[in-house]
């Protein structure tokens with residue numbers, strides 16, 4: 001059967017995604033109460049499940065991880081990510097712009113997206129749905145589950161990549177004129193994990209194997225209501 005114009009308009013592997021990963025010693029501080037001595041392991045596991053899902057998505061040509069921590073650098077490179085150091089060392093948005101610069105050198109024909117490393121329930125098919133919707137706008141973003149922050153920000157080829165993560169980044173991305181993507185069937189793309197309650201919500205959706213293994217080590221109140 002012939003493909004429709006709309007289907008042909010969305011090339012496979014059209015995106016390079018940049019995933020920022022803080023030095024683990026400073027990561028996931030809002031999980032400290034619940035995760036205790038497993039906080040760093042949880043941050044690493046969540047990033048691993050996020051990157052593995054992104055690499056399994058057929059719309060994704062490459063994943064660029066920006067990190068200065070050798071442990072996630074090694075583990076995420078082993079999954080197939082390209083790792084670049086956080087040379088700007090000036091916070092999240094400069095790290096993302098740096099990674100996107102490398103992405104555009106390596107894959108100039110792709111759009112570039114910034115994907116949160118905090119999406120342990122991420123499903124490749126749901127990421128594909130979000131990226132296909134993102135193809136329809138110069139800049140687009142997916143708000144987090146609370147609709148306050150952002151989990152994915154995208155810029156099509158040739159469009160300046162100017163992420164505005166941090167705090168109320170949904171409002172900041174809207175103010176840039178980026179298109180908000182709130183389509184059905186992308187819950188796993190929106191389910192970021194910052195707090196114990198977020199982790200419970202992600203576990204209810206179903207998390208990847210790395211996060212499931214660490215969650216099994218956490219005290220009951222963290223993983224159950």
Ligand SMILES: Nc1nc2c(ncn2[C@@H]2O[C@H](COP(=O)(O)OP(=O)(O)OP(=O)(O)O)[C@@H](O)[C@H]2O)c(=O)[nH]1
Nearest residue numbers: 020021022027028029030066067086091092095117
């Ligand atoms: N490479 C890099 N990644 C960062 C930086 N700041 C934040 N990130 C990453 O961006 C995402 C969102 O970061 P935050 O919400 O600020 O930090 P967090 O570690 O998730 O959580 P908290 O410590 O509880 O604030 C996480 O995946 C972080 O690892 C940075 O300066 N450089």
Ligand SMILES: C=C(OP(=O)(O)O)C(=O)O
Nearest residue numbers: 149150165166167169194
């Ligand atoms: C930095 C952000 O996320 P977080 O909720 O992880 O702080 C953001 O959404 O812009």
